[in-house]
Amino acid sequence: MTRRSALPGFAPAMSVTMAWVGLIVLLPLASLAARPWTMGFAGVWHSISEPRVLAALRLSFGAATLAAAINVPLGLLIAWVMVRYRFPGRNLADSLIDLPLALPTAVAGIALTALFSRRGWIGGWLALIGVKVDYTPLGILVALIFVGLPFVVRTLEPVIVNLPLDAEEAAATLGASRGQTIWRVVLPSLAPALLAGFGAALARGVGEYGSVIFIAGNMPMISEIAPLLIVIRLEQLDYAGAAALGLVMLLVSFVILGLLNLLQARMARRPA
Amino acid sequence: MSEQVLPGLVPLAPTTERPLVRTSLIVLTLVLLVIMLVLPMAIVFVEAFAHGATAVLRAIADPDAVAAIELTLIVAAISVPLNTVCGVAAAWCIGRFRFRGRGLLVTFIELPFSVSPVISGLVWVLLFGANGWLGAWLDRLGVRIIFAVPGLVLATTFVTFPFVARTLIPLMQDQGRDEEEAALTLGATGWQTFWRVTVPNIRWALLYGVLLCNARAMGEFGAVSVVSGHIRGVTMTMPLQVEALFNDYDWVGAFTMAGLLSLLALVTLVVKAALEWRIGRPGGGWL
Numbered sequence: 321m322t323r324r325s326a327l328p329g330f331a332p333a334m335s336v337t338m339a340w341v342g343l344i345v346l347l348p349l350a351s352l353a354a355r356p357w358t359m360g361f362a363g364v365w366h367s368i369s370e371p372r373v374l375a376a377l378r379l380s381f382g383a384a385t386l387a388a389a390i391n392v393p394l395g396l397l398i399a400w401v402m403v404r405y406r407f408p409g410r411n412l413a414d415s416l417i418d419l420p421l422a423l424p425t426a427v428a429g430i431a432l433t434a435l436f437s438r439r440g441w442i443g444g445w446l447a448l449i450g451v452k453v454d455y456t457p458l459g460i461l462v463a464l465i466f467v468g469l470p471f472v473v474r475t476l477e478p479v480i481v482n483l484p485l486d487a488e489e490a491a492a493t494l495g496a497s498r499g500q501t502i503w504r505v506v507l508p509s510l511a512p513a514l515l516a517g518f519g520a521a522l523a524r525g526v527g528e529y530g531s532v533i534f535i536a537g538n539m540p541m542i543s544e545i546a547p548l549l550i551v552i553r554l555e556q557l558d559y560a561g562a563a564a565l566g567l568v569m570l571l572v573s574f575v576i577l578g579l580l581n582l583l584q585a586r587m588a589r590r591p592a
Numbered sequence: 593m594s595e596q597v598l599p600g601l602v603p604l605a606p607t608t609e610r611p612l613v614r615t616s617l618i619v620l621t622l623v624l625l626v627i628m629l630v631l632p633m634a635i636v637f638v639e640a641f642a643h644g645a646t647a648v649l650r651a652i653a654d655p656d657a658v659a660a661i662e663l664t665l666i667v668a669a670i671s672v673p674l675n676t677v678c679g680v681a682a683a684w685c686i687g688r689f690r691f692r693g694r695g696l697l698v699t700f701i702e703l704p705f706s707v708s709p710v711i712s713g714l715v716w717v718l719l720f721g722a723n724g725w726l727g728a729w730l731d732r733l734g735v736r737i738i739f740a741v742p743g744l745v746l747a748t749t750f751v752t753f754p755f756v757a758r759t760l761i762p763l764m765q766d767q768g769r770d771e772e773e774a775a776l777t778l779g780a781t782g783w784q785t786f787w788r789v790t791v792p793n794i795r796w797a798l799l800y801g802v803l804l805c806n807a808r809a810m811g812e813f814g815a816v817s818v819v820s821g822h823i824r825g826v827t828m829t830m831p832l833q834v835e836a837l838f839n840d841y842d843w844v845g846a847f848t849m850a851g852l853l854s855l856l857a858l859v860t861l862v863v864k865a866a867l868e869w870r871i872g873r874p875g876g877g878w879l
Contacts, residue, residue: 326773328782330689333681340678341700344750348715349703351725355718394624401621405614413622415865419629422857422864424811425709426831427850430838431632434639434847441631466628478873488607498609527708530813530831534838547710551818554714559723566711573706 356564367561368568372540373549376565379457380546381572384525387464388472388518394465395472395517396510402473403480417474420467425530432463433535455537460545463531468521475517479510512587519580526573636854639847651848659825660833660849666741667816667829668809671748676802679756684790686757687764688772698761704753709814713747716819720746739821744829747815752805759801759874760794767793796871800864807860811853 356364367373402414420428436443436453446453453459483506491501529547536543546569553562609617640648651657682701686694704712720737721727730737737743771793775785791798813831820827828836830849837846 326776327688327769328776329786330685330691333684336678336681337685337697340674340682340753341697344746344753345700345703348719348750349707351718352711352715397617398621398624401617404608405618407618409622411865413625415861416625416629418861418864419633419857422807422811422860423633424813424831424834424850424853424857426813426834427636427811427853427857428632430834430846430850431636434635434843435632441635442627466632469628485607492607498607501607523706527711529708529710529817534835547708547814550710550714554717554818557723559718559721562714563718566708566714569708570711577706 352563352566352570356560356567359560359564363560364564367564372544373546373565375541376544376546376549377568377572379460379544380526380569381576383457383460383464383545384468384522384528387461387468387525388521390461390465391468391472391521392514392518395469395476395521396514398469399473399476399480403477417470419470421470425467425528426534428466428531429463429534432459432466432531436462436535454535455539455543457536457543459535459537460532460543463535464525464528467528467531468525471520471524472514472517475520476510476513479513483509512584515580515584515587519577519584522580523573523577526569633854633858636847636850639843640851642847643844647844648848648851651842651845652852654845656825656828657833657845657849660828660830661852663741663744663828664810664830667744667748668806670745671752671809672802672806674749675752675805676756676798678753679758679760679801679805680794680798682757683760683764683794686761687767688769701757702754704750709751709812710818712750713815713818715750716743716746738819739823739827741827743819744816744827747819748809748812751812751815752809755805755808756798756801759797759804763794763797763874796867797874800867800871800874803860803863803867807857810856 356367359367398417402410402417433454434440436446436459438444438447438452438454440454443453451458453462487505487509488501491505492498496504527547529545529551532545533548536545536548538544538548546565550562550565550569553559553565608614640651682697685691686698717738718724719726720730720743722731722738724738727738737746771789772785775789776782780788810829811831812829813835816829817832817835820829820832822828822832822836824836830853834846834849834853837843837849
């Protein structure tokens, strides 16, 4: 900044901000980054390469990826209908989409468990065709689809609103069918947003705890998610082991999100 | 778009879907929303009232339930104002000034959103727990943070940290600083300018951020679960009480507490919709 600012308050506001960010965000995260190494490099490696840990990480990342992938077409459908169509109850339906974000995860967890239990409204029907959701990995998927849906819808909606109609008109004028226009014109311009929504839902799903643990059954090696394993290690007073697992989760998430960001930037640059 | 087709030109293909397709997509969407969102919401209230209204009232009047409600309100009453003040301060710096490291600061502010709730609790245990960095020292002083109310406040503050700042930063960047500079030129003091110019300009977005911050603060489960120690009547917030009652097979109690939290969620959504109707959907927010 070359000229002196006429606006006051920068220094005090900045001090408050720095103190807050430092004490509430950076100091605690620094303790997470430092703690695992108290057991040495070999100790950390041993701690995170246990079969039970690897199974939990595979489950958390795998289920979150699958749930996010399922949420992409669901979210696209919902966002498209909300933006492009007018029908009675649209505003109500659109407000409802944020429910999984407003609802405490523990409430979502017990509600989904009740819904998908053998005697529940949905579980009862699924039991007839021999599908069991509660206390299985399938339950984890159901919970992650629930919490991830708004991320895809809300990422897509503003992009669909701003989609230039003249591209669709041009395609139509040139003789493309509506299906061809959607496939060749609309979807390619939505691709970066679809990827961003996928990434946001994935990031949420990887760390999700409250909505999952009630319905998952939490069997080690089968339906035990990584965040739960952190809680278990803390209960056993294995602080360094808990921190090591937390650090691995965080780093893998950041790498995945970074790669998705790169891919998204590349897609956005590519001429349509 | 004209429906008219000039002679010699190919007839225009439609730029929207056929009516039948539109109707089916709308119906499909509504069915999906009912299954995915309405049913989970409805079953909470149905299960709560499974044994009638008296059972619900008894569940609410239970001393542990009352203690959980009080504790939830206390924690939110500390975390939300703290994050509001700091969120406004951060948005003031980032939205109104240019300085080196601005992008980095925004990244730091948003960091808690990409951290698992369990890790958000874990970091405080690592700092203040019995085996933590400062645990032994605090123990000598007789200060308890983990398995006590301060831990719940810290975990909640971490988790809800970004809401207010994230809602305000894009808005304050767009607004620029002309109005404040005009007020200052006309002789207003810094605080007068802030209260009479800045606050009226950002109040609805501020309320939006506080609303989302509060909903998350009262509903947070994973982070507080790690630092709570689950002492009934002492360190149990409402979401933790839901879990405890559910694990005790007290379904009426669990779903009654869950019903109260669902009401909070529904009120949040209604106020949020009202605010969006007024100011549009601000960037940031929940995502």
